[in-house]
Amino acid sequence: IMKDWDHKLIAHQEHVTAQTADCFNCHETIQHQQGTKGFDHIDAALADCRECHAEPHLHQRQLLAGIGGYGMEKPYPIKHYEINVNCTGCHNKESHDEKGRAIKEATAETCVSCHSEKERGLIEQWKGDVADFFMEARDMEQEALEALEAAKGKLSEATFQQAMALFQNGQENLRIVDSGGGVHNKKFSVSLLDVAIIHFEDVMDMVKAD
Structure with a gap:
């Protein structure tokens, strides 16, 4: 069994299921004591921000690589990314x-x-261009949200869920550009915002048509 020790499912099946072992036969109570000399237990966690936080630069990475979001047919990386x-x-x-x-x-x-x-x-220039378009998309988001709230209880459940999915997809595109800083890939950021605006417009059209 030791060769499969890192395979948690096998280890638990062999000991708990097959041998009715008690959890604390293996998982002893944590003993708080002085660590190894020269070892900083805080540094051990700080070495990787992802121990506590989500990937801090996820959206920047997505923008540079031209990936993520909704409605994009293929990756659209910035030239800097392509030359490493x-x-x-x-x-x-x-x-x-x-x-x-x-x-x-x-x-x-x-x-x-x-x-x-x-x-x-x-x-x-890039910051300004993206910021202007972002505010336009944000205004459309608010209009779509108000339309959805006004339509609650009036739309069929299927239509409402479809509209909500489109709305949330548009919001995700806005989130990537806002959090990632559109300047990291202006063209891709503008494309994400353009798709978001289309989604918000589609939401309002669905609400009016139903």
């Missing part, structure tokens, strides 16, 4: 976030250092 430029290729200036924590910030200087002076304003 990672986060530190752009985020290389020492800075601090709103809580005073040290971070690496992306700046226009990085764009210029790899490309040319004409790219200096590119980051702010």
Whole structure:
């Protein structure tokens, strides 16, 4: 059985099911004591943020790779991703976030250092373009939500669930762009927002038609 010790199902079948072993025959009470000298039990958890948090940069990764969300027929990665430029290729200036924590910030200087002076304003331009379209999508989301709330109890259950699914898909696209920062892939972000707006419009059409 020891060769299958890491296979939890087999281990429990052999000991608990077959031999009626008590849980605490194996799972002894935790003993809190001084750890190994030089071992920091806090660092052991902090080494991987995902021990406590969801993948902190999931949406940034999705945008860079041009994946995720709803309504996209195929991946649409940013060119930087295709030539294996990672986060530190752009985020290389020492800075601090709103809580005073040290971070690496992306700046226009990085764009210029790899490309040319004409790219200096590119980051702010991309941010502005995505932000404007995002607000338009957010307004449509609110209209669709109000239409759904007004239609509660009036639509057939099947129609309401279909409309709700479309609405939630649109919300997921907004969430990816908002959380991931649309600047990480402007074209893909705009496409996600465009699909979201279409979903919200479809929701309102379904509510009116039923």
